[in-house]
Structure formats: C-alpha cells, structure tokens
Amino acid sequence: MSLTYAQKRIxxxxxxxxSPQEIATVLQIPVYKVHSHIRQSDSIIKKAQSxxxxxxxxxxxxxxxxxxxxxxxIVYANGMFSAFVSDxxxxxxxxxxRFRSLSYFLVQxxxxxxxxxxxxxYHIAGLSPFFFRLPNVLWHIGYVWIVYxxxxxxxxxxxxxxxxxxxxxxxxxxxESVTWISGGIYAQAGFFTFLSFHTxxxxxxxSSRKLLIYSLLLFIAALSSSEKTIIFxxxxxxxxxxxxTLKTSWSRISGFFGxxxxxxxxxxxxxxGRLEYLQLTNGTESKFQFNNPFIQVPIALSKYFELxxxxxxxxxYQSEVxxxxxxxxxxxxxxxxxxxxxxxxYKRSNMLFFWLSFFFISLLTTMNPFGLSWIxxxxxxxxxxxxxxxxxxxxxYQLIDRKKYEKIGxxxxxxxxxALSVRTIVRNIDWQSEDNLWIATAKISQSDxxxxxxxxxxxxxxxxxxxxxxAFEHAIELNPYYADATHNLANVYRAMxxxxxxxxxxxxxxxxxxxxxxxxxxxxxxxFEKKEYEKALYHAELGYQINPQETQILNRIKLYYRDLQR
Numbered sequence: 001m002s003l004t005y006a007q008k009r010i011x012x013x014x015x016x017x018x019s020p021q022e023i024a025t026v027l028q029i030p031v032y033k034v035h036s037h038i039r040q041s042d043s044i045i046k047k048a049q050s051x052x053x054x055x056x057x058x059x060x061x062x063x064x065x066x067x068x069x070x071x072x073x074i075v076y077a078n079g080m081f082s083a084f085v086s087d088x089x090x091x092x093x094x095x096x097x098r099f100r101s102l103s104y105f106l107v108q109x110x111x112x113x114x115x116x117x118x119x120x121x122y123h124i125a126g127l128s129p130f131f132f133r134l135p136n137v138l139w140h141i142g143y144v145w146i147v148y149x150x151x152x153x154x155x156x157x158x159x160x161x162x163x164x165x166x167x168x169x170x171x172x173x174x175x176e177s178v179t180w181i182s183g184g185i186y187a188q189a190g191f192f193t194f195l196s197f198h199t200x201x202x203x204x205x206x207s208s209r210k211l212l213i214y215s216l217l218l219f220i221a222a223l224s225s226s227e228k229t230i231i232f233x234x235x236x237x238x239x240x241x242x243x244x245t246l247k248t249s250w251s252r253i254s255g256f257f258g259x260x261x262x263x264x265x266x267x268x269x270x271x272x273g274r275l276e277y278l279q280l281t282n283g284t285e286s287k288f289q290f291n292n293p294f295i296q297v298p299i300a301l302s303k304y305f306e307l308x309x310x311x312x313x314x315x316x317y318q319s320e321v322x323x324x325x326x327x328x329x330x331x332x333x334x335x336x337x338x339x340x341x342x343x344x345x346y347k348r349s350n351m352l353f354f355w356l357s358f359f360f361i362s363l364l365t366t367m368n369p370f371g372l373s374w375i376x377x378x379x380x381x382x383x384x385x386x387x388x389x390x391x392x393x394x395x396x397y398q399l400i401d402r403k404k405y406e407k408i409g410x411x412x413x414x415x416x417x418x419a420l421s422v423r424t425i426v427r428n429i430d431w432q433s434e435d436n437l438w439i440a441t442a443k444i445s446q447s448d449x450x451x452x453x454x455x456x457x458x459x460x461x462x463x464x465x466x467x468x469x470x471a472f473e474h475a476i477e478l479n480p481y482y483a484d485a486t487h488n489l490a491n492v493y494r495a496m497x498x499x500x501x502x503x504x505x506x507x508x509x510x511x512x513x514x515x516x517x518x519x520x521x522x523x524x525x526x527x528f529e530k531k532e533y534e535k536a537l538y539h540a541e542l543g544y545q546i547n548p549q550e551t552q553i554l555n556r557i558k559l560y561y562r563d564l565q566r
Contacts, residue, residue: 003029003037011037020348032347039244064162068148069141072169075421076137079179079428084129085437086316086454087182092118096127110266112224114185129181136177136184143191144169147386150198153205154351159400160393166417167389172311172424176379179431180316185226186382192222193229193383200236204252216255223263228365228380230264233257235361242354291369295328300367301338301360302331303376308388311420314427315441318376319448352394359387434458442471449479456488468492483513490522499526517546 003011007027011034015023020038024031084093098104099122105115117135125131144165151161168174177186196218203211222229233256240249299321307313313320323331338356345353362384366373373380399409430440438454445451456471472489475482490505503526509519520543527536 003033008037035347035350064148064165065145068144068162068165068169071166071421072137072141072144075170075424076140076178076428078425079175079431080133080137081130082133082179082428082432083434084127084132084181085431085434086180088129088132088180089434091182092132093127096122099123110224110227110263111185113188113221114225117188132181133179133184136179136181136187139184139187139191140169140174140178143187143194146191146194146198150194150201151390153201154354154390157397160397163393163396163413164386164389167393167420168386170417170421170424171308171385171389172314172420172427173307173378173385174382175314175424175427175431176316176377177382179428180379183379186228186379189222189226189229190383192218192225193232194386196222196232197235200252204249212252212255216259219256219259223259227263227267229383230260230267231361231365233260234364235358238357238361239354242350242357291371291375293367293369296369296375297367298328298332298335299323300363300376302334304363304381305334305338305388307378308381308385311423311427313444314378314430315444315451316437317441317445317448317451318374318378319445319451321375322447349394352391355387355390357387359384362387435461447478449475449482449485451475452478453482453485453488456485456492460488460492465492465496469496481512483509483516483519486512487516487519487522490519494522494526499529502526515546517543520546 007029010027011023015034015038020031020034024034027034098107099119102119104119105112107115118132121128121131121135147168148161148165151164155161174187176183177190178184196215199211199215199218202208203215219229219232222232233253236253236256237246240246240253303318303321307318342353342356342360345356359381363380366377366380367375393413396409396413399405399412430436434454435458438451438458441448441451442455452471452475456468456475459465459468459471469489469492472485472492475485476489479485486505487509490502490509493499493505494502503523506519506523506526509516510523513519520539524536524538524540524543527533527539
C-alpha cells in the first residue's frame, strides 16, 4: 500500500529533525517506507544534506584537531626512532645510491610522491630512519583530521566525529601503515583518498566545479601513493546510490572512473612483475595461482573482524588462514551475518549501510582471486577501517543517546580507547628492530616460511648457528621451493664446516632460482677450494652476468683465470 499525500508531507516536514524510526512510529507504518520515500525525494535529500553538516565553533574544532594530533604523537612516539626493517632494508638501505640522482623520481613514476619523499629524507639526514618515518606519522595525522572533518556530513551527533577519529588515531591495526616505513604508502594513500572524498562532498554541497576538479587531482595523488585506491570511484558511486542521487550525479562521477580506467591501463604491464615477485618471495613453482573467492572472502573478512575486535594476533604476515571445515563454516557464518546487517542497514540506516559497504569495497582490490595480494594484511584495511569504527561507534551511541546509560556509554568508549592506545604502544616495540620484528612474527605466523627465513637471519647475526639452521630448515620444510631459505641454510652449514651439505643446497638454490647470484658465487668458491677451476669459473661468470655491480665477482674471475693458466 502506497503512502498517502498527508504521510508524505509529514515525512518531508519531519526529516531529518526526526529519525526515520521516529517518523514511522508516529505514522504507524513500516520504517522501510519512510526510507524509500526519503531516497525518492530530492527535496528531502537536499534538506537533510544541508542540515547534516554541523559547523562547530572554529576554536572548538581546532582544539579537537590538536587533541587528535597529540594523541597520535603519544601512541607512536616509541616507534619513531625504530630501525629499518623488512622491505625498508631492500628499498632504502640497499638502494641508497639511487637517492643521489634526480633520475630516482622516474624509477617508478606511478609512485612519484613516495619517491620525492624518500629523496628529500635522504638529502636532509642521510639514512636516518626517523626522517624516513616522520612523513608516515604526518600522513596519519592528516588522515585522522580528514576523518574528523568528514563525519559531520553523515551525522549531527556532536561527539561522533571525534570518537570515530580517535579510533582511527589509536587502533593498533593502523601500525603497519605508520611505524613501518615501507607500509607508509597506505597512510599516504588513505590521506589523499579521504581528502578527495571530503572535497567531493564539499563540491556537491556547494555545487562547485572548482572543488570537483581539486577532488579529481587528489584522487590522482592517491593513485600515485598506492594502486589499491583505484577502487575509489566505486565508493563515490556507493555514496550517490545510498543517498538516492545516483541519477543526477553521473557527470560528477564519470571523471573518477575515467582516471581509474587510464591508471588501470598503466598498471597492466606491472602485473607480470608482481606475480614473479610473489613467486620468489613465496617460493612457489608457478607464479600464477587462483584463490576461490567463496573461500577467500569469508576468510579475509572474518579475520579482519577478529583483528579489529581483539587486536592480539598482530603480525607482518597474516599466514594463519588454513583451517578445518568447522572453523571455515564459523567464519562463513560471520561473513553472511555481516552481509545481512548491511542489507538490513540499507532499509534502516543510510549511514551504517554506506560505511559498512565502504569497508568491504575498499578491500576488493586485495581480495582478488588471482593471487596478486596476501589474503589478509593489516595495512590493506587502513583506508576502509573507518567503516568498522563508524559501525561500532553507532552501536555504543545507542547507550549514549539514552540519558540513563549515557555515562556508561562514555565510560565504555574511554576504556576501549585507552586499551587500544596501550596495545599500539606495546606493538610498536615489535617494530623497533629486525630482531624484535621477526621474533614477534614467528610467535604468530607459525606456518609462514618467510618468517622463519627471516628469523634464521636474526639468529645468524647473533652467531647462534644451531638456532639459525633450525629456523631455515623449518622454512624449507614449510615450503620446499623456497630458494632464499635454501641458500641461507647452505651459508649456515658452510659456517659450521659442513661443506658437502652446503654444496648440495647451493646447487638446489640455483635450480629453484637461476638468478640467485649469491649461490653461484658461493658455488664458485667451493669449486675453487676443490681446485675444479673450470666449474668455479663457470659459476663466477654466471654470478657476474646476473649482478655486474658486484666487484668481488670480477676479482674472483681474474683469480680463476690466473689459476687456470698455470
């Protein structure tokens, strides 16, 4: 039965001063009919949007922004002087020579902003981890600020923007994108993406073409930070769909889709290189693998929910995704419940529907079935995490909105924010050095071969060869095709005086990865010790062909030639 003229008029006059639930109660009609009429009426939507953005006094707004910045600095202070770890060593320390030339900007043009950031950090303070990490913290503060400034477009509740921004500021799931230098691309991309979204909302509100252009430019900046933001146009599409203005917004949206399409064409050529990189780092026979989305999505989503609600099992490699049938069924049920909540929210709460969908859409590029990303990684959820923060804050606000339970609601929020802050400070300790990181990672990622390969390096540096050998052996046990771990175990065996075993492992390593020049060089050295000079020369030349920059290889080749001529 359709609404009467009088009922429509009451809805138009009451919303948004009264919620759809309150209006439905007064009219004694289902709440979905109220939502349906609101979505279909442009005048109601414009009225709601004009009334939604609540402008606080400038002094109060600045005070909150400063408070958020101070809180971020406090919870991340003990990680600011941490060492280079993991990818930082390969991308920054081992490649520092590239920072001396302006041509470094062109190494990967699609990451131009990051290249400029590294270049400036190096020329300001050399290899100082602090100056390479400082921009990450600044990006994170900017992200938290934009979250705070954007939330009033969705709620009139005075403290909800601050609460959501506080979760973004202190939640330990954000650490990988802040404390880890190489993970900072996600904080940077999150900042530019959210700033683009905020600017887009301002452009809609003010009908400003100039602001729309700024939003498009900021989207390009987000793409140049991380290719995973290519999904952003679908978030704008989701917004227009949620608030019922999709029919009139195509001219605004089309520019974003056009940019994504062009950027996607630029990225196609990098797919093969990405697959080869994953093949080497994962130690697999084939560089291509297919993940069944009906298995991958429930595992990924439920794991993210688990980590956000109880951020205890934090680790660089979220490898513990294998499970028995019962465990998978439970995770599948959790995923179905999530989508049911999203479906119910579509009829009852535009805000909840949008932000929960925002969380899911932001992860789509990482939940692809082609093995281009890890199934779960804490840094992947940096941008979309706001969706979960909004959902939880709305839940707690059910207490705050009732005078009887208001103090209880605020008490719960304060306790949770403090607990998350402490967890973040503690987790930062794991990122302070390579030793801390891999020992902590091995406690959680017990089925990940990369973790035990890195743990073996830790023990090797400490001179504990027995523990190093056990770690490398375990890495190979987990993945028999892991060339790096095979090479590293050979090094340990050689240091132990077990040259025959080392020799076999070096040969196995170059079979798994013919470009592993270090194994060729070590084989050359072992052959040289056996006075098998032709074989030594063969492997030394192979090593030099792969890595001509290694001067020691040249010296050994000359030495081998000299001995052959005797």
